[in-house]
Amino acid sequence: MTDEASAPGKSTAPGKSTAPQASDQYVQSLARGLSVIRAFDAANPVMTLSEVAARTDLTRATARRFLHTLVELGYVRTDGKSFVLTAKVLQLGYSYLSALSLPQLAQPHLEDLSLALGESTSAAVLDGTDIFYVARVATRRIMTIGITVGTRFPAYATSMGRVLLAGLPQPRLEEYLAAAELHAITPRTVATRGELLAVLDKVRAQGWCLLDQELEVGLMSIAAPVWNHNAGDVVAAVNVSLQAQSVAAQADPAAYLESVRRHVVETARAISQDVSAKHGDA
Structure with a gap:
């Protein structure tokens, strides 16, 4: 995986x-x-x-x-x-990444999160209809292809993408829905407009997203938004990737997922504080 x-x-x-x-x-x-x-x-x-x-x-x-x-x-x-x-x-994207403070701000927090949980962690932004990875700490490979900075995935089928979509103002969300091509990637993928909007309402209300084998069978992930509080908008998302089999093997899978969720939300909150302070000083 x-x-x-x-x-x-x-x-x-x-x-x-x-x-x-x-x-x-x-x-x-x-x-x-x-x-x-x-x-x-x-x-x-x-x-x-x-x-x-x-x-x-x-x-x-x-x-x-x-x-x-x-x-x-x-x-x-x-x-x-x-x-x-x-x-x-890599030079083609270096200017963009070097001007973007997010990767530098997020990386130490992602490292701490990965160390605490023993799992891979990432940060991504929304780019068109995709998420675009801007920072990552990998512990082991749990997907069929490798993930690196610059990797892209369809936003609707990822935990970070759903967090980012849930943070969009309605006009921009409508633009996304008009441009995105929704289809079932796995048997579990939410792939209709109505279902996706219902999921985004839930993500928006609770402030985080759990994705269960919708991008790849056997892969789960939990994501939370990174805010720029000065502008009042979601600028990125962070997540932890999990093996569904490993989660199921826990003595109490629900309690384990809740622990991971708390860590992810706290990490996103810490990065949000750094991002907001950085832009507040600018």
Whole structure:
């Protein structure tokens, strides 16, 4: 198994995300080049030309030109048959992450939380219809694919995503629902608008979310919101990932989950205080 950062279930492949409405300022070649980079992910770290073309809906000739341009720029390397991203692509997101105080503020709290529970912990923000991991402490791999900073998952099927969606003002939530493609990732996934709205009402009221095997069979997680109290909005979410089998093996599973919930909520509260203080000083 894996954890909430690595489960399958994207409604579209990374290279096939919906493009913004084209305008006279829209540069199609740049959009296509970025789609080639996004085609590589944890489940597809190494691909052939044909695989890249298929995941991006580009012709082989077009995909070849973009790939070899990226090779010359140092963002991709090839052995003549397969292609893989290089570490240089990290520079593309470094400016964003370095300007975002959240990862630095959250990391020590996530480390303390992971140490207290012996489980993997993460922080994520909402980006379009996905959650985007900005910080993580991994203890062991409990999902089928690995989770790292930069991993994305569909928000509706994750505990952190539901916390973030529950914190949106109604107009933005409606925009999300109009753009998101809901489908059942596992037999337990909440995948209709009505069911999701009911779940979000509950998450909003209680201030945390328990996800039980909706992103991946065997995976559970508990998440809580991180607030910027100065602005009065939810800016991120933190979670703990759990193995359903391990939870069931506890002497009192309900009491164990309640203990985890308290730790997660307290960690989110501590990060919220740091975030609010940081932005209050800005």
